[in-house]
Amino acid sequence: MFSLSRNSTGKLANLWWTVDKGLLFLVGAIVVIGIFLNFSASPAIANKIGVESYHFIKRQIFFLFLAGGVMLLLSMQSLKTIRRTAIIGYVIAIALTIMTLFWGEETKGASRWIRILGFSLQPSEFIKPTFAVVAAWLFDGQKKYQDFPGNLLSIGLYAFTLFLLVLQPDIGMSFVVTVIWGFQFFLSGLSLVVVGIMIGAALFMAVFAYLMFPHVQVRIAQFMASENNLSYQVKKSLEAFQNGNIFGMGPGEGVVKVHIPDAHTDFIFAVAGEEYGILLCLIIVAIYAMIVIRSMLISCKDNNLFIILASAGLAASFGLQGIINMASTLHLMPTKGMTLPFISYGGSSLLASALGIGMLLAITRKNVHAEDKDEEG
Numbered sequence: 001m002f003s004l005s006r007n008s009t010g011k012l013a014n015l016w017w018t019v020d021k022g023l024l025f026l027v028g029a030i031v032v033i034g035i036f037l038n039f040s041a042s043p044a045i046a047n048k049i050g051v052e053s054y055h056f057i058k059r060q061i062f063f064l065f066l067a068g069g070v071m072l073l074l075s076m077q078s079l080k081t082i083r084r085t086a087i088i089g090y091v092i093a094i095a096l097t098i099m100t101l102f103w104g105e106e107t108k109g110a111s112r113w114i115r116i117l118g119f120s121l122q123p124s125e126f127i128k129p130t131f132a133v134v135a136a137w138l139f140d141g142q143k144k145y146q147d148f149p150g151n152l153l154s155i156g157l158y159a160f161t162l163f164l165l166v167l168q169p170d171i172g173m174s175f176v177v178t179v180i181w182g183f184q185f186f187l188s189g190l191s192l193v194v195v196g197i198m199i200g201a202a203l204f205m206a207v208f209a210y211l212m213f214p215h216v217q218v219r220i221a222q223f224m225a226s227e228n229n230l231s232y233q234v235k236k237s238l239e240a241f242q243n244g245n246i247f248g249m250g251p252g253e254g255v256v257k258v259h260i261p262d263a264h265t266d267f268i269f270a271v272a273g274e275e276y277g278i279l280l281c282l283i284i285v286a287i288y289a290m291i292v293i294r295s296m297l298i299s300c301k302d303n304n305l306f307i308i309l310a311s312a313g314l315a316a317s318f319g320l321q322g323i324i325n326m327a328s329t330l331h332l333m334p335t336k337g338m339t340l341p342f343i344s345y346g347g348s349s350l351l352a353s354a355l356g357i358g359m360l361l362a363i364t365r366k367n368v369h370a371e372d373k374d375e376e377g
Helices: 011-018 021-049 055-075 079-103 124-144 150-167 171-187 192-212 214-224 232-244 268-300 305-329 347-363 368-376
Strands: 105-107 110-116 119-121
Touching (some): 021 055, 021 268, 055 347, 079 110, 079 124, 079 150, 079 305, 079 347, 124 150, 124 171, 124 305, 171 192, 171 305, 192 214, 232 268, 232 305, 305 347
Antiparallel strands (some): 105 110, 110 119
């Protein structure tokens, strides 16, 4: 008989008593908000392209069930299993990313998608969470074992990953991976001199990306343009926030989803602002912030460098993607074509977010470090 008592030895019971329920509740809240916003944004897009009204919603719910299963399964695992999962996942994501360079579907001048079993997949989405855990393992190994060149291996892996992402080109994902890796490197004990060198290198890469890639120049020019010369999507997005004001126009009453082709993906935050107002937008921002802060605070309670670095990387990846999406929608930075985790429509985004959060829930569980030692013993 199923039991959630403290004396139960089952996987689900152990998960219930060791997982951080506050973190679980916050993730659940984001998922619920995402469902409501997709019900608002998706039908208009579906009708525009000639499919049935609930086409995108049905697909989103299907992927939500898959994502929930992935997250639940991963959250039960030990640190050793999480490390292995991340390494295997990273290798698969890199292999698929290489395949996109030859057989990928080109969209807006970039080959980021590949079709597998009838579904379009963006492999680079899965690089973020897996690379964060692998990098944490390498940095931890540098501290634990005297002859283990963890830092050099991490630098080489980062350079290789960045090279592949730039080839697509995917400058937004390159930026996210760079920030996550640099943040983890800093936490592992990087000197300020090296930090300065890394910042200089990052600025050089930013200038290089601007000079080499026309679509980057276009997005920077659109960002710097006057109000009358803003891109169509950004202009409509800002109008949506003005229409919504504090409490919004009401569920289903917004019009931005009719005008913006990406209203259910990259610009779903504008739908939230127009139909539910600034109030819901602030709630969304607060939930993302609490997930990041709570994850880092929990990880610091355990004196384990791998847990600290992996949690920091996964939480930063989740939060940074949210910041980039919301800032782009509000014209606070150039558009990046990045989804809002667990809210925007998209199977790749949902599964990659579930992979990251599932590993984060596992790493931040109570006594997970002790479980890892028991396995090794």
